[in-house]
Amino acid sequence: MGKVYKYGDHIDTDVIIPARYLNVHEPNQLAAHCMEDIDFEFKNTVKVGDVIIAGENFGCGSSREHAPIAIKASGIQCVIAKSFARIFLRNAFNIGLPVIESDCAYDEFNEKDEIEVDYGKGWMINKTTQKQYKVNPLPAFMMHIVEKGGLMNSIREER
Amino acid sequence: MKMTMTQKIMAAHTDQAVYPGAYIHCDLDMLLGNDITTPVAIDAFQMHQHKEVFDRKKISIVPDHFTPNKDIASALQCQKVRRFVQEHKIEHYFEIGEMGIEHALLPEKGLVKSGDMIIGADSHTCTFGALGAFSTGIGSTDLAAAMVTGKCWFKVPEAIEVELIGKPNGYVSGKDVILKLIGILGVDGARYKSLEFTGEGISHLSMDDRFTISNMVIEAGAKNGIFPVDEKTKAYMDANHLDYPIYEADEDAIYIEKITIDLSTLEPIVAKPHLPSNIEKAAKLNHILIDQVVIGSCTNGRLSDLRIAAEILSGKKIKKGLRLIVFPATQKIYLEAMRAGYIESIIEAGGIVSTPTCGPCLGGHMGILGENEKCLATTNRNFVGRMGHVTSEIYLSSPAVAAASSLTGYITTPGGNYGEGL
Known part of the structure; x- marks a missing residue:
């Protein structure tokens, strides 16, 4: 269980982790600046298990994998958005940061609401309002990568 | 039949059935990384104890982002990349002095061409679509996996046809065309899709204009943006003495949307x-x-x-x-x-x-x-x-x-x- 951080549409990878911090690539160093250009306090208040909920096209822009790495290293357990930019989506799966496309989450959760998610079983609960919602299952192809623990593990098996 | 240019190129690089929505693995002709994205790929490559790259001639590494090294941390990242390149004898590595911004450099060096299947750990890798190649941005772990296997997975995209007609006036250039298109589509209007350029207006666009247009299709969320191969494309590639296959969309190729832009009506944007x-x-x-x-x-x-x-x-x-x-x-x-x-x-x-x-x-x-x-x-x-x-x-x-x-x-x-x- 965690609390919700809520952001709008078109959250780009430049605000998730500004390029001025890309002279390093160690996850905790990146997490120290995660989201700071749109939410300066995020890095100070985020706790393990928290969830980001956003609108359309989350993660647009640069292909920097540092963006999902920074989010994951911040302790965020998953990102739920109306839609994701395609490179961010691939990167998140490849490094094992679960991302969920949901039409309703953005409207049904407020900032700081308590949330519980079980993507395996396919539900999420707003503990603040005590309402439960369905989570769409991942495509089988993507689920395979997740089950193997990321892309590098999945190609090891195939070779 | 009924295939777009993008789908044709994908089909030529896989044994799997190619149709919109299908997940396929494709063989790659060129992989690209830079000084920001390659260090993360190297970590993934080494963490999984991979010893060799699949083909040292099909990988291009261009340190172009924070070079000439802007600070000590950047210099350390470049050293890490340089050591990896030397260890694996990667052929296409461009140190300052012979380098350039990766998406301008690779076409100039003749390292990418029409019909190629190209991925790069940089979102503007879509630039090479101007040559009639399939080319798209991916992340560092994708790059690492591809350096091992020579393959990448893709979801076959649906296509949007962008018909260009007319001749641009005065100072109107490729930049105005692509900004206009992004204005029409919005920053996610082509998300997960390919943009396939068609129409006689293309003949009025230089290769530089086309590179600019393909470069920014990512800003509309597109997977790739591809131009047909014409005399200008051939002349550009012939100057580098390249042999290249040419793929064309089927006449009955399926587009989910068609956008027409009359270049003669555009103003600087x-x-x-x-x-x-x-x-x-x-x-x-x-x-x-x-x-x-x-x-x-x-x-x-x-x-x-x-x-x-x-x-x-x-x-x-x-x-x-x-x-x-x-x-x-x-x-x-x-x-x-x-x-x-x-x-x-x-x-x-x-x-x-x-x-x-x-x-x-x-x-x-x-x-x-x-x-x-x-x-x-x-x-x-x-x-x-x-x-x-x-x-x-x-x-x-x-x-x-x-x-x-x-x-x-x-x-x-x-x-x-x-x-x-x-």
Whole structure:
């Protein structure tokens, strides 16, 4: 269980982790600046298990994998958005940061609401309002990568 | 049958059935990484104890983002990349002195061509679609996996046809075409889809224009943006003595949407902060005062871009107090611009010229913006804080508008009559 951080549409990878911090690539160093250009306090208040909920096209822009790495290293357990930019989506799966496309989450959760998610079983609960919602299952192809623990593990098996 | 150009190229690189929505694995012709994304790929490669790359001739590594090394941390990342390249004898590695911005450099060196299947750990890898290749940006772990297997997984995209008709007027260039298209589609209008350019208007666009257009399809969310191969494409590739396959869309190829742009009606366009889709006619923005102009990047740092800028600046002086920073995209372009006198015109006008680097485009170095500063740039993104301070603002334009604006200090349309427009 965690609390919700809520952001709008078109959250780009430049605000998730500004390029001025890309002279390093160690996850905790990146997490120290995660989201700071749109939410300066995020890095100070985020706790393990928290969830980001956003609108359309989350993660647009640069292909920097540092963006999902920074989010994951911040302790965020998953990102739920109306839609994701395609490179961010691939990167998140490849490094094992679960991302969920949901039409309703953005409207049904407020900032700081308590949330519980079980993507395996396919539900999420707003503990603040005590309402439960369905989570769409991942495509089988993507689920395979997740089950193997990321892309590098999945190609090891195939070779 | 019923396949788009993108789907045809995918089908030629896999044994699996290719149809929109299918997940397939494709063989790759070229992989690309830079000094920001490759270190993360190297970690993934080494963490999984992989010893060898699949083909040292099919990997290009170009340290271009924070080079020449902007600080010690950047230098360490470049050293890590250099050691990896040496250990694996990767053939296409370009140290400063022979480098350029990756998306301008690879076509120039003849390392990418029509019909190729290309991935790069940089979102603007879509640039090579201008040559009639399938080319798309991926992340570092994808790059690491591909360095091991020579393959990458894709979801076969649905396609949007972008028909270009008519001939552009005056200073209208590829940048205006792509900004117009992003304005129509929005920043996610082509998400997960391919943009397939068609129409007789293409014949009026130079290869440089086409590279600029394909470069920015990612700003509409597209997976790739591909041009058919015509005489100009062939001439470009023939100059590098390349053998290349040519794929064409089937006549009954399925497009889920068709957008037509009449190039003859376009005027110079500017994208206002903070999204590339936030477009306006440059002529309507002459109240916007600017502190800095940047001409260059993988989008607009090619020779014709520098020529247009130099022609507009030649014999004139930029607005006092304004900072004009010009970045040739490759060493070759730099040298040719110098021999042609473009560099001299720019410097005489009061601009500075830098060695090739991604530098200011992503807020790395060489022209970072301060509090509330406004920059007009020929780069590709104007997100919050992209080029510096979180309160700074970026306007995106063609080199012609950027050069004309550097003379006045406000957003300025270079001369000409543009008809109805936007």
